Amino acid sequence: MKDLILHVKKEYFEQIKSGEKTEEYRAANHYWQKRIIGQQYDSVVICCGYPKAGDDDRRISFPWTGWSSRVITHPHFGDLPVTVFAINLMKAQEALF
Template sequence: MLQLYSRKVIVKKRILHLSVKKIYFDQIRSGEKPDEYRLVTEYWIRRLEGREYDEIHVKCGYPKAGDMFRIEVRPWSGFAKEVITHPHFGTEPVEVFAIHVN
């Protein structure tokens, strides 16, 4: 007797979640800001280097579950390492991950 079993393969999307301040969220939403920056730290190295994602969810602060008005869903476009000077990181140049969001 031949028995057939169906197997469901559930593939979860690989999503990178980025919480940002409202000013940066609005700039990303409008297309004005092409990259979101994160300092090169062990935390971000583990999350970015050698990994691939399907989507990036850019969040305005920490919205409640289901509040899609404050979440921009973008396709994963990768990242680059850069050295920048920005008031958010202080006055000295710092190495950052430039995560492509637009």
């Protein structure tokens, strides 16, 4: 089983957990290109920070349903628009609609 594990800040974790945030962004740089483009995963695991082993309250798992390329402006990436990988965080049946 191959998982894509993404660590996020608590505020983003809570937004994902509530369903408010349905995509997680990663800069389209060389580091993330190697991990995303052409890769297949069983699931995407979102971690609130770096939880200890067995701390399942700080982990959410989603089926891997892919990614898309987006240009966004977000304080995390600075003031200028940047190209990111938008990783889908919806359940498989939600992604179909």
